Amino acid sequence: MEINKCAHKAKCDFYGCKNLAEYSFTTKGIIKRDLCFCGECLNGMYQAIAKMQTPKGTTSKFKLNKKLRREND
Numbered sequence: 001m002e003i004n005k006c007a008h009k010a011k012c013d014f015y016g017c018k019n020l021a022e023y024s025f026t027t028k029g030i031i032k033r034d035l036c037f038c039g040e041c042l043n044g045m046y047q048a049i050a051k052m053q054t055p056k057g058t059t060s061k062f063k064l065n066k067k068l069r070r071e072n073d
């Protein structure tokens, strides 16, 4: 899967969005056709994904504890 600059003039595929598509999301056959979307919608998607992926605090805390323990030895 990759995101490319949208080569052809198309409307953003997001429902209710009337902007011209700036990017296209290529899945190589996973979905019927490339998904086209504008910069605004890309940003919205990015923020939604970032929200989903934030809870990584547990692993970094674990690493920190390990480091602290090593320093005490």
Ligand SMILES: [Zn+2]
Residues within 6 Å of the ligand: 012, 013, 014, 017, 018, 019, 037, 038, 039, 040, 041
């Ligand atoms: Zn859009």
